[in-house]
Amino acid sequence: MTDTAQPPSLLHRLKPLLPWIVTLGLFAAGAWSLHHLLASVDLKQVMSVARATPWHVLALAVLATLASYAALIGYDWSALRYIEKDLPKPVIALGSFLGYAMGNTIGAGLITGGAVRYRIYSALGLTAQDIAAIATFASVSFGFGATIIGFGALAVHPYALGHLLPLAPGMVRGLSVVVVTLSVGLLFVIAVRGSQITVRSITLKAPAPRLMAAQFLFTALDLLLAAMTLYLLLPPSDLGFATFLAVYAAAVMAGVISHVPGGVGVLETVVVAALPASVPVADVAAGLLLYRVIYYLLPFGLSLVLMALTEARMASGKVMPVLAPVTRSVGALVPLAMSVMMLASGAFLMMSTLIPPTSELAEQLEVLTPLAVIEGGALLSSILGAAMLIIAHGLLRRVAGAWWLAMLALAAGIVASLANGLDVERAAFLGVALLILWPTKAEFFRTTRLTREAFSPRWAVVILGLMAALAATLFFAHKATPYANELWWQFAIDQSAPRALRAALVGMSVLGLSLLVFALRPGQMSHELPTLDEIEKVRAIVMSQPDPEANIALTGDKCLMFSDSGRSALMYRIRGRSWIALHEPFGDPSELSALAWAFQDAAYAANARPVFYSVGAERIPLWLEMGLALVKMGEEAVVPLRDFSLEGPARKKLRTAHNRALRDGLSFEVLTPPFAEDLMPELKAISDAWLKTKAGEEKGFSVGAFDPAVLSRAPIAVVRFDGRIVAFANLWLTEARQKASIDLMRHIDDAPSGLMEFLFTELLLHFADQGYAEFSLGNAPLSGLDARRGAALSTRLGALVYRHGRQFYNFEGLRAFKDKFSPDWQPIYVAVSPRANILAVATDVVALVSRARETNATSTTITSTDHSPA
Known part of the structure; x- marks a missing residue:
């Protein structure tokens, strides 16, 4: 029978999307609230205020941003001290900056930033558990610090959130004092008692008081400087900085809790609602827009430039050997970063076609430019923007064709931007993106077609969210534009709203059709067993x-x-x-x-x-x-054969046992196909007798079963005693003749003493004589692996797999037995998604390993599932 797993139900398939759906819902709620708060705002007025911001204010905001990100480096520095690990300071700065720059912009900072750190820090020897401890330590530290600082500011200025909280100022102050007292008290108890907290498999012990104080200082600097960046960009008001700090802390915490990328919409809603009514809303919107550009997009842009420079240095070979692992790790981040950049470029290009001219120069150029150029530039920009959103998916998958298409789309976007009102700013933005993408070609090596794989449901959700944002931008930009008496498809030199509608229609049509084509494309894989x-x-x-x-x-x-x-x-x-x-x-x-x-x-x-x-x-x-x-699941024992022999004092015990086995009458031989007709029945009898002494039946998937059709195609090693076969092992070889291994290894119940040791010794001597470089003795579980209650998830995974997937059916003393041959122990892993349920994966693997025998429809082969050559 074949494996006919039931297809998952619709609810089961939608379950992984629930976090994305909730996030979109929260984003929509924030956007709806922000829409009402900005009902009286005119986009042209907002852009005019933003352009009129003094240069010295922008410079101070940039300096505050850079200082804030410098303070963020302290999170990783103190976390490394906490786990008692040491890395070069440039590496810490690189990992921290890239982690926060990408995490803040892309969203899901704990996951995205953690993935960035994993790639960089693991290159210098840190384990996944070390990096998880760093991310957890930083998150807990930020949570405590932001809570204490934010509620402390509310205790001093309880009126800060008066417009948002239905509570009297006295009650706000009292609750804030209680929260700060409890937080500080909890930290004090943890520090004094040396308590520890276990989150899943990660145990966090109490940091030293000095380290705790240093981390709180970094958190305070981070929040103060980030709040200062926004405070500088907002219009002057009677709201003091200390009061604004409470507002900012509340806005940041609301954004974190919502899981909306960068807290977009949530942070803006809290800030706009908390500011005095006397402050012009348009000026506040301009300040928030500049804050997003300076605090989020500017560091992300710097990270992209840093990656591009790293790729260029790698291509030229000008990389210090000691930093080579780190630069390769940075290269591993390039597809995600370039995909986000292309996604942002496409969204920016499409949105720019929906917004009417916001400067006098652009309006004058629109009048002087030929109508066909204006209309063509708008439509081309919208089409190219939509195409960039599709290309971004290919960049994420390292598709070489996507890189070429991205370069062409960016170059064409520059031309379209200049044609559409001589938009130099947009052309410059796309030109910088093109220069950043140029040196990264080596990271996009997949030759698969861009349209080969369907969009994942998550990517479809992202695209639909962008389409909603484009629609919101369109109506916000043209909410005051009268066009009820004009046909929206009618060309007119002085009607930017119909032009925006046409551009929006083209862009959304391209997106919708692309989603439809990708979603309806039939799968390319067949899950039938092989013929x-x-x-x-x-x-x-x-x-x-x-x-x-x-x-x-x-x-x-x-x-x-x-x-x-x-x-x-x-x-x-x-x-x-x-x-x-x-x-x-x-x-x-x-x-x-x-x-x-x-x-x-x-x-x-x-x-x-x-x-x-x-x-x-x-x-x-x-x-x-x-x-x-x-997830480490075990180790493989690999014996180097270049200098293997039984000579010398180190091999004395092995040599003695081998000589004794020869004196007792054991002999070794490697048989090659075609075999004598009576060989398989003789081996089958040995196999059946061996299985009767073991619990369970034949396993499969990663270990073979006794199948004459399979065994008859490869060499078999046999051990004879008094002329009859008492043990056998089928050999796994290739024409490369570099490494050898075995699959099945079975013997009679009353085997002579030392039989297994003799068999492996002869195999090692045989393949050393044949010129092979290595021989694999198979896998062994980690020492002390136990699936006991409360053990780490990875430990339980390894224990479950090896309990059901063992080849010798007895792991007691297995590692000690293999150590007799002085092997090199090489780690064996399971590679899974970081978000995967490890126990669910273990259950699926064990089910494959332990299931009953299945017959392939096209042969007599047995199916099953778990491989550990031993």
Whole structure:
């Protein structure tokens, strides 16, 4: 029977989107409130006020912003001191700045900023748990600091939020004093008693009082300087800075709680509502607009320039060796950053076509410019903006064609901007984006078509949100423009509103059609088990590459995904919402990264979670680039064979045991196909007898089962005693002849003493003599792994997998047994999404490993699911 998993219900498929839907709902609520607050505001007036802001005020706001981000570096510095880790100060500054610059702009700062730090700090040896502790420490510190500072300011100025809170000033002051007292008291108790808090698998101990004080200082500086940036840009009022600090702290906390990216709409609503009624709303809107540009977009732009310079230095080879891992990690951030930049460029280009001229020069140029140029520039800008939103998805997936299309779209956008009222500012913005994108070409290597994978549901939500924002911009910009008596498609030199409507129609039509095309495009993957022809096709790929573990693809119990060229493959099975790929892709080295990306894309498009199970350390940079987290599940014992022998004092015990086995009558032989007709029945009898002594039945997926059709195609090592076979192991080899391993290893119940040690010793001697470089003894669980209640999630995952996926069916003393051969212990991981439920993944893997035998419709192959060569 084949694996016929029931398709997930609609509610089950929509569940991962609920956080996005809630965030959009909160954003819509904030936008609706802001709409009412800005009902009397004219966009032209807002732009005029923004342009009239004195240069010295802008300069002071920029300096306050840079100082605030410098204070943010202190979060990471103190967090590293807290976990007792040390990194070079330039690396700390880089990781902190990029983390906050991208996290503040993209949103979900804890996740986005944490991912940035993971890529940079892990390059210098920090573990995922270390980086999670840094992010958690910084978040908790900010929470305590913002609470104490914000409520402290409210205690001093209880009237600050009088327009928003239905409470008397006295009650606001009393509640604020209580909150500050409780927060400070809790910190004092934690510091004195040395308490600790465990959040999931992360345990946070109380920091030292000096470190706690330093962190509070960094938080205070951060909030004070960020508030100062906005305070400088707002119009003068009788609201003192101390009172405004309470307003700002409340606005920031509201934005954080809402999870809206950057708190857009939420922060503005709180600030506008809290300011005195005597302050002109248009001036406040201008200040908030400049604040967004200076505090959010300017640092993000600087981070993009920094990445572009890093890519240029890497391309020229001018990178210090000691910083090479860090620069490669920065390169891993490029697709996300360039995708956001292209998304912002497209939205900016489209919105600019919806806004009428806001300066006298632009209005005069519009009158002097030929009508066809104006109309054509507006329509072209809208089309290009919509195209950029689509291209951004390809950049996120590292598609090479998307990079070329992005360059062309930005260049065309510059031309369209100049044609549309000689908009030099817009052209300059797009020109800077083009220069930033130019040196990053090496990061976009996937040859897949831009339209190959459907948009994920999350991306569709983002695009729909942008369309709503465009519609809001259109109506806000033209709410006072009379056009009821004009046909909206009628060209007119002095009617910017109909032109904006046409541009909006074109842009939204392109977006809507693109979403429809991508969403309705049929899937390219088949989840049927392979046919005999496909087995032979993958056999050629397995034999042509050096990793012997790829032989597990030949059992026929896993689905196969081939590269476009057919020179590479990936094996996987589906269980519930988990798409579980076994090991890394194998085949042509130049295609492996693209194949892994394609598998992840297909899983996400199906609203499933991609899992790369039992992968080594060699491709850790790839998993990090794909945004996956690594959970260590065990270690593989690999014996170097270049100098392996039984000579010397270090091999005395092994040599003695081997000589004793020879004297007792054991002999070793490697049999090669074709085999004698009576061999398989003899091995089957040994296998059946061996299984009777073990709990459970045949396993699969990552370990083979006794299948004559599979075993008859590869060499088999046998041990004889008095002329009869007492043990056997089928060998995994490839034509590269670099590394060898085994799959099944079975013996009779009354085997002679030292049989297993003799078998492995002979295998090592045999392949050393054949010129192989390595021999894998298989995997072993981490020492002390236990699925006890309260253990870390990763520990329970490893324990569950190894309990059901063991090949020797007994892990007691397994590591000690393999240590006799002096192997190199190499880590083995599971690569999963950081947001994935690890226990759910473990359950799916265990279910695949432990299920009953299944027969492939095209062969006698057994299916199952878990591989640990041992």
